[in-house]
Amino acid sequence: MTRRFGGAAALLLFATTAPTALQAQDVELPDTLAVTSYDVGAASYNQAVALGTALGNAYGTSLRVLPATSDVARLIPLQQGRVQFGVVGSESFNAVEGTEAFSAPEIGPQPLRMLVGSNSDNCFTLALRGDAGIETIDDVKGKRIAFVVGAPALQSNVAGFLSFGGLSWDDVEKVEVASFGASWEALINDQVDAITTLTTGGLAQQAAASPAGLKWLPLPASNEKGWKRLQSVKPQFSPRNATLGPNISKENPLECAGFPFPVLLTYPDQDADLVYNLTRAVNEQFDNYVKIEAAMVGWSEDRQDFEWVVPYHEGAIRFWKEKGLWTDEAQAHNDMLVKRQELLTQAWEKVADAPEGEKTERWLEERRTALKAADLPTYE
Numbered sequence: 378m379t380r381r382f383g384g385a386a387a388l389l390l391f392a393t394t395a396p397t398a399l400q401a402q403d404v405e406l407p408d409t410l411a412v413t414s415y416d417v418g419a420a421s422y423n424q425a426v427a428l429g430t431a432l433g434n435a436y437g438t439s440l441r442v443l444p445a446t447s448d449v450a451r452l453i454p455l456q457q458g459r460v461q462f463g464v465v466g467s468e469s470f471n472a473v474e475g476t477e478a479f480s481a482p483e484i485g486p487q488p489l490r491m492l493v494g495s496n497s498d499n500c501f502t503l504a505l506r507g508d509a510g511i512e513t514i515d516d517v518k519g520k521r522i523a524f525v526v527g528a529p530a531l532q533s534n535v536a537g538f539l540s541f542g543g544l545s546w547d548d549v550e551k552v553e554v555a556s557f558g559a560s561w562e563a564l565i566n567d568q569v570d571a572i573t574t575l576t577t578g579g580l581a582q583q584a585a586a587s588p589a590g591l592k593w594l595p596l597p598a599s600n601e602k603g604w605k606r607l608q609s610v611k612p613q614f615s616p617r618n619a620t621l622g623p624n625i626s627k628e629n630p631l632e633c634a635g636f637p638f639p640v641l642l643t644y645p646d647q648d649a650d651l652v653y654n655l656t657r658a659v660n661e662q663f664d665n666y667v668k669i670e671a672a673m674v675g676w677s678e679d680r681q682d683f684e685w686v687v688p689y690h691e692g693a694i695r696f697w698k699e700k701g702l703w704t705d706e707a708q709a710h711n712d713m714l715v716k717r718q719e720l721l722t723q724a725w726e727k728v729a730d731a732p733e734g735e736k737t738e739r740w741l742e743e744r745r746t747a748l749k750a751a752d753l754p755t756y757e
Contacts, residue, residue, distance in 0.1 A: 420672060452468065480740055493659050495637055498672075503594040505570065508590070517549060517571065522535060522570065540607055576619050576621060604616060613636040617632075643690060720748070720753075724744050
């Protein structure tokens with residue numbers, strides 16, 4: 378039975394073509410699937426659209442993509458069951474931890490589960506105006522940095538990159554912008570000198586073609602102290618050599634920060650068979666969607682990181698076991714992450730009756746206490 382979702386006027390519809398691939402017959406998907414993503418033009422949005430095209434061509438499944446500008450807005454429809462999956466980013470880590478935007482009284486830690494993560498040839502760092510005079514992290518001090526309102530995951534990305542150089546938001550000029558897309562506009566229009574972003578996407582190409590041009594902040598792996606500071610703020614990041622993006626290539630790679638982005642995820646109560654089939658479909662349609670969006674090379678099965686910071690859904694684990702890619706080490710890591718989530722859920726329940734004005738503060742204190750008692754990192 379196909380599940381239909383309300384609010385279709387606010388959703389974008391992609392991939393409505395009829396099934397054409399005989400090899401896809403064993404994959405069973407509903408007529409309609411719905412996902413959330415970053416706003417229009419962002420990398421995860423473009424990849425969701427490409428995935429939708431491939432699913433439509435292969436299985437006749439229409440993928441509805443709901444773009445949203447804030448971390449919480451991308452997960453609320455998923456939490457409420459209005460969409461089945463999210464194509465999201467680092468807010469997934471903040472959500473499972475109950476930090477930043479997810480420390481709010483009405484939200485708290487979210488028990489998310491992954492299907493697939495994209496470890497591509499792009500990466501995260503600060504995009505720089507070509508005329509900003511920034512070559513290294515030391516040059517960032519005093520510069521104008523975009524602060525995306527309502528997107529604490531992006532804000533903490535910047536904080537992480539600043540900490541690489543022993544800096545903080547206090548060491549730069551914070552310029553508020555309304556959305557991720559608006560941050561690119563501010564960069565092109567000389568309202569800011571730097572923004573946090575992936576090295577791929579249409580907006581990056583636009584900035585590179587602008588009169589000022591586009592540069593990237595390097596984050597050398599050899600700077601061990603810098604990386605230790607960065608990972609104390611953003612543990613999901615690790616050093617990566619990027620070869621994909623404007624002014625970046627195999628001949629001219631960029632040392633920067635990588636983690637699975639975007640990630641395809643859901644909640645643990647999502648139907649395991651649906652999760653299994655979608656994970657399988659994503660794997661089997663790789664050659665088709667990567668032709669549409671080159672950055673999706675990171676969705677390949679040989680680039681999966683099964684020991685990241687968000688546990689995998691049982692339906693996805695079933696598929697990865699069938700592929701022979703799920704190891705005992707991955708299972709042990711997954712079990713540890715699930716136990717961490719359970720601990721955080723119990724800590725959240727302890728502050729359930731706290732007054733709304735005090736709940737966030739009491740939650741963060743209870744969270745810290747519970748993690749320290751279990752000898753687990755607090756990531757603060």
